[in-house]
Amino acid sequence: MASNRGHRLRLEDISHRFGDVLAVRDINLDIAGGELVALLGPSGCGKSTLLRIVSGFIRQSSGRVLFDGEPVDHLPPSRRGAGIVFQNYALFPHMTVAENVAYGLKAQKWARRRIAPRVAEMLALVHMSEFTGRKPRQLSGGQQQRVALARCLATDPKVLLLDEPFGALDKNLRLDMQIEVKRLQREYGITTILVTHDQEEALSMADRIAVMARGSIEQVSSPTEIYDRPKTLFVNQFVGSANVIAGEFMRAQDGVAAVRVGEGALLKVEETPQLAAGAPVLVSVRPEQLRLNAAPGEGCIAGVVKAVMPLGPHVVYEVETQSGTSLKVSEPRAPATPLRRPGESVHVAAPAAACRVFPKP
Numbered sequence: 001m002a003s004n005r006g007h008r009l010r011l012e013d014i015s016h017r018f019g020d021v022l023a024v025r026d027i028n029l030d031i032a033g034g035e036l037v038a039l040l041g042p043s044g045c046g047k048s049t050l051l052r053i054v055s056g057f058i059r060q061s062s063g064r065v066l067f068d069g070e071p072v073d074h075l076p077p078s079r080r081g082a083g084i085v086f087q088n089y090a091l092f093p094h095m096t097v098a099e100n101v102a103y104g105l106k107a108q109k110w111a112r113r114r115i116a117p118r119v120a121e122m123l124a125l126v127h128m129s130e131f132t133g134r135k136p137r138q139l140s141g142g143q144q145q146r147v148a149l150a151r152c153l154a155t156d157p158k159v160l161l162l163d164e165p166f167g168a169l170d171k172n173l174r175l176d177m178q179i180e181v182k183r184l185q186r187e188y189g190i191t192t193i194l195v196t197h198d199q200e201e202a203l204s205m206a207d208r209i210a211v212m213a214r215g216s217i218e219q220v221s222s223p224t225e226i227y228d229r230p231k232t233l234f235v236n237q238f239v240g241s242a243n244v245i246a247g248e249f250m251r252a253q254d255g256v257a258a259v260r261v262g263e264g265a266l267l268k269v270e271e272t273p274q275l276a277a278g279a280p281v282l283v284s285v286r287p288e289q290l291r292l293n294a295a296p297g298e299g300c301i302a303g304v305v306k307a308v309m310p311l312g313p314h315v316v317y318e319v320e321t322q323s324g325t326s327l328k329v330s331e332p333r334a335p336a337t338p339l340r341r342p343g344e345s346v347h348v349a350a351p352a353a354a355c356r357v358f359p360k361p
């Protein structure tokens, strides 16, 4: 099993300061052997800093990094055994593809007769065997990134650290590379941290996602858990799209909370937050969970269709409620079914199981 081959990684109470800026704060994260964890968050939230701390290029202000239970903080980057791939490839421009891949092996003083077969093996792995003699400038972005990956994997690193590795690639190529890297990572069973600000990339590639904001981890969970059960409003809004409706907390009973929203409707939410009656809250619900009804009903919010966007298999409606809140509703679209029209009065139904309630920040 791949998961038995990978090395375990532990980050313990890690914080880092750049002068006055607390770039990373109190990070605790355990990564299992062979696991791929994505660090997901907006630009400037501390992802790259954390990755550089793991690799040893930045010495953290406090906390420990452990590989397989052993602290590595005293080791320089070259002795930690972490392989890194950055967004901008960083291949040596004057070296051929083969020389680039051989570089790390020479630096590690591999025996000369072992280097050529290893280079060939790695280039075959990333489907670049035909390009051994080319210089980086004679390759496309995706091809260069493959070579960077081969160069990184050649030395058999303990952990693979990827910092926005597909950021410079166009959309189709990015998807190919994501599939490719996921395949290699599985085949190799290599423990991997993937830094990205792209939620789809994190959702599609990661075993678990750590969502970061302002230097902290807000939630670490599986992709489906992050999407279905976000723990904070930030995670809810950063991953996927969400409608946010302001309201007033009424009560919680038998696992169901009642929230009065501005429109006068009483929304039911399958949660029991510890809040006082009357507390201001935000209810969040994803567009694909909402439905439009012609008739009013319990827990429905009245509104008017403002925009109709048929997006192939789905149709997205923008609905303005009486108090002026704009809601997005995404419904499956059956062929030949008439769409609703702008100006039409509708009632937006929000199922209790699909709503999350958060205290208003």
Ligand SMILES: Nc1ncnc2c1ncn2[C@@H]1O[C@H](COP(=O)(O)OP(=O)(O)O)[C@@H](O)[C@H]1O
Binding pocket: 018, 021, 023, 041, 042, 043, 044, 045, 046, 047, 048, 049, 050
């Ligand atoms: N070398 C540095 N010197 C000073 N501040 C830095 C340095 N590197 C990063 N920062 C700051 O630390 C914070 C986190 O940066 P970074 O880890 O690069 O974020 P991300 O990779 O999530 O975009 C930002 O506020 C950034 O400006």
Ligand SMILES: [Mg+2]
Binding pocket: 047, 048, 049
């Ligand atoms: Mg970064």
